[in-house]
Amino acid sequence: xxxxxxxxxxVLILGAVTMLVPFYWMLVTSLKTLVESTQVPPTLWxxxxxxxxxxxxxxxxxxxxxxVNTFGMIFFRIIGSVxxxxxxxxxxxxxxxxxxxMLFGLVLVTMMIPGQLFLIPQYxxxxxxxxxxxxxxxxxxxxxxxxGTFLLRQFFLGIPKExxxxxILDGCNRWQIFWKVMLPLARxxxxxxGIFTALFAWKDxxxxxxxxxxxxxxxxxxxxxxxxxxxxxxxxxxxxxxxIAIWPMVVxxxxxxxxxxQGVAGTGSKS
Amino acid sequence: MLKLTRRRQDYAWGYLMVAxxxxxxLILNIYPLLKSCYLSFTQSTGFGHAHFIGLANYVRMMxxxxxxxxxxxxxxxxxVSVVIGVFLSLVVAVLLNQHIRGRGIYRTIYxxxxxxxxxAVAMVWRWLYNADAGLFNSLxxxxxxxxxxxxxxxxxxxxxIIIVGIWSMVGYxxxxxxxxxQEIPRSYYEAAxxxxxxxxxxFFSITLPMISPTxxxxxxxSIIGGLQVFDFIFMMIEPMNTAMExxxxxxxxxxxxxxxxxxxxxxxxxxxLLLVITLVITAVQMKLQKKWVHYND
Numbered sequence: 001x002x003x004x005x006x007x008x009x010x011v012l013i014l015g016a017v018t019m020l021v022p023f024y025w026m027l028v029t030s031l032k033t034l035v036e037s038t039q040v041p042p043t044l045w046x047x048x049x050x051x052x053x054x055x056x057x058x059x060x061x062x063x064x065x066x067x068v069n070t071f072g073m074i075f076f077r078i079i080g081s082v083x084x085x086x087x088x089x090x091x092x093x094x095x096x097x098x099x100x101x102m103l104f105g106l107v108l109v110t111m112m113i114p115g116q117l118f119l120i121p122q123y124x125x126x127x128x129x130x131x132x133x134x135x136x137x138x139x140x141x142x143x144x145x146x147x148g149t150f151l152l153r154q155f156f157l158g159i160p161k162e163x164x165x166x167x168i169l170d171g172c173n174r175w176q177i178f179w180k181v182m183l184p185l186a187r188x189x190x191x192x193x194g195i196f197t198a199l200f201a202w203k204d205x206x207x208x209x210x211x212x213x214x215x216x217x218x219x220x221x222x223x224x225x226x227x228x229x230x231x232x233x234x235x236x237x238x239x240x241x242x243x244i245a246i247w248p249m250v251v252x253x254x255x256x257x258x259x260x261x262q263g264v265a266g267t268g269s270k271s
Numbered sequence: 272m273l274k275l276t277r278r279r280q281d282y283a284w285g286y287l288m289v290a291x292x293x294x295x296x297l298i299l300n301i302y303p304l305l306k307s308c309y310l311s312f313t314q315s316t317g318f319g320h321a322h323f324i325g326l327a328n329y330v331r332m333m334x335x336x337x338x339x340x341x342x343x344x345x346x347x348x349x350x351v352s353v354v355i356g357v358f359l360s361l362v363v364a365v366l367l368n369q370h371i372r373g374r375g376i377y378r379t380i381y382x383x384x385x386x387x388x389x390x391a392v393a394m395v396w397r398w399l400y401n402a403d404a405g406l407f408n409s410l411x412x413x414x415x416x417x418x419x420x421x422x423x424x425x426x427x428x429x430x431x432i433i434i435v436g437i438w439s440m441v442g443y444x445x446x447x448x449x450x451x452x453q454e455i456p457r458s459y460y461e462a463a464x465x466x467x468x469x470x471x472x473x474f475f476s477i478t479l480p481m482i483s484p485t486x487x488x489x490x491x492x493s494i495i496g497g498l499q500v501f502d503f504i505f506m507m508i509e510p511m512n513t514a515m516e517x518x519x520x521x522x523x524x525x526x527x528x529x530x531x532x533x534x535x536x537x538x539x540x541x542x543x544l545l546l547v548i549t550l551v552i553t554a555v556q557m558k559l560q561k562k563w564v565h566y567n568d
Binding site for chain 2: 005008009011012015016018019020021022023025026029037038039040041042084085087088090091092095096097098100103106107110112113114115116117118119120121122124125140141143144145146149173174175178199202203205206209210220221222224225228235238239241242245246249250252253254257260261264265266267
């Protein structure tokens with residue numbers, strides 16, 4: 001039995017090292033001089049720590065704006081998609097009204113379509129509204145969520161009807177039932193959708209590349225792409241930029257990892 | 272009478288509560304879908320102007336070697352990354368489902384790439400793959416092997432990108448599969464042990480059938496994700512790179528045509544092709560699932 005566990009650990013450690021090497025190399029390279037970074041064989045630890053790589057990169061691009069734009073986009077997308085998905089999901093799960101199934105079908109259909117099909121017309125909408133290079137442009141496609149509506153509907157369907165009926169007898173109207181009874185019960189679903197929305201917005205590269213082309217309006221994702229254009233082979237500075245870009249989400253993940261893991265797991269098992 | 276007003280009220284609440292999402296989906300998804308479809312039958316002549324040219328974009332696509340090569344690249348990327356990526360995720364999930372020490376730490380480490388922005392991930396891998404001073408070539412040279420031009424050699428570039436794709440997806444699928452594994456009742460394994468079934472037998476007769484619905488979900492979503500690969504190609508292969516032709520995906524070609532060359536109609540036709548491929552592959556999987564996916568209820 002003990003020997004079997006050793007074998008498992010060896011396999012898992014090999015995998016973990018593979019996962020960590022790129023992060024380690026990013027961090028170590030970001031602190032080297034340009035000359036040391038290209039040395040063969042490479043040094044596994046910086047001979048001298050060049051902290052100025054960070055300040056140079058920070059000063060060469062508007063990273064503060066990148067942070068504000070990224071978290072602004074994530075914040076408004078979470079507010080929009082969680083709130084609107086929750087109201088729609090509750091109505092689709094519990095209320096009866098003519099055309100309900102047809103409308104739900106309409107929402108579902110969009111989940112099966114590759115998102116790139118929406119991009120050209122979405123860009124044209126943003127352009128026609130005169131909102132190119134704004135926070136609104138970054139937020140717009142994520143204001144509502146077909147996936148979120150589907151996910152939360154599954155949660156609401158799993159809540160016993162008796163709870164609602166008791167509230168109806170107490171004289172609550174539909175909104176009060178939704179707000180005071182159902183939403184608290186679907187909390188884990190709301191958290192799952194919030195985390196999923198944040199991750200999706202965080203990782204989206206193509207939409208920001210298309211709508212926000214002036215540096216001050218970019219989120220981190222497309223900002224990094226322009227950093228690469230600027231310092232194509234100065235890898236210590238590129239790596240410093242990468243570290244600046246990834247640490248906030250890595251730290252958030254390590255603090256809230258239970259919620260992250262449960263959130264992601266929840267999006268699978270409920271589907 | 273009371274019941275009737277209650278029902279009327281439910282109608283009103285129902286429409287009110289679904290309105291933002293339904294209107295949003297109509298404007299942001301349904302209209303764009305129809306518009307993209309329409310665009311693919313037109314020729315764009317500057318901003319907002321287009322005239323109908325029937326199937327000409329599709330005919331042009333059929334004679335465009337870039338499109339065919341991009342289709343091949345996309346399918347290779349998807350097939351290889353899904354087969355290897357899902358296999359590795361399943362192995363890690365099964366190992367982490369044992370009672371071993373440090374499960375939480377392993378899980379955290381494997382999930383780290385998932386929370387990292389693809390642009391940063393692509394940059395560090397581009398550095399690892401760098402032909403002159405990258406870590407991989409330094410290691411090769413230190414044991415006397417020749418350097419490999421990972422990202423500029425047409426024979427290796429796509430596979431170099433596939434490795435990055437697998438590296439960044441394993442953690443996500445592992446978490447989904449682990450959740451599925453944890454729903455399998457312990458008692459099944461205890462019963463199998465009493466019957467004398469070994470670990471291999473247990474895996475194939477209990478674990479695999481019980482996990483098959485989650486596995487199916489993981490395979491379907493990974494294929495859809497693979498067919499849309501863009502970020503790593505955009506960040507790791509420069510436009511003038513000799514390997515571009517052998518790495519660019521359909522979505523990359525769509526981006527290039529629509530937003531770099533400004534030919535939105537042709538770009539729209541390329542994503543219509545992607546839509547058809549996605550629907551066909553998903554439909555085939557829905558049919559095939561009856562053969563291997565076991566649903567309890």
